[in-house]
Amino acid sequence: MATPAPSSGRSYYGFVLYLFGWGSLLAYLVWALVPHNYLASIGLTYLPQPYWAVALPSLFITLLLTFVFFIYPSINLLLTVSPGDLRTMVDSHTVSLHQQTNMDKCGVPPAYDLPLTEVCRNLYTE
Incomplete structure (x- = not known):
């Protein structure tokens, strides 16, 4: 039976990535903050x-x-x-904002189309 829980392999990968992330952060901070003279004295000269x-x-x-x-x-x-594209055209089946008269006050209003010119006017001229 399949379960929604992740497989055990994912937990191994996650733990390895967690250790790799913290190890990378620690290596970066050592490289950035420890003087290179000290790092060269312990044999790290290739940084x-x-x-x-x-x-x-x-x-x-x-x-x-x-x-x-x-x-x-x-x-x-x-x-x-563009505004003249066929996907922006309206027809007799389009439900516009002005046709919404019986909106329920308690629920989510139904979806309706806004004219592109009205949207642009509200977004860019006010």
Whole structure:
């Protein structure tokens, strides 16, 4: 009989990833905060310069912010249909906002279509 509980293998993977995450954080903090002269004296001479301990997170945050503020909105704008597209047309079966007269006060209102011009007017002109 199948159960909704995760398999035992998933718990092993999760524990290994948990240990790997904390080990990586500890190694990063040692690399970033312990002087390289001390690390070289105990035989660790193959580490990158400490400059990269600050440069790599800064680069990652810069790339993330570039994606969030420029690339992601640009992708959404490319996926938006034009006002003259067939998917924005209305017909006799369209339920508009003005046809909703018997809305129940206690429940969730039924879904209805808003005209694209009204949506744009409310979003961008007020």
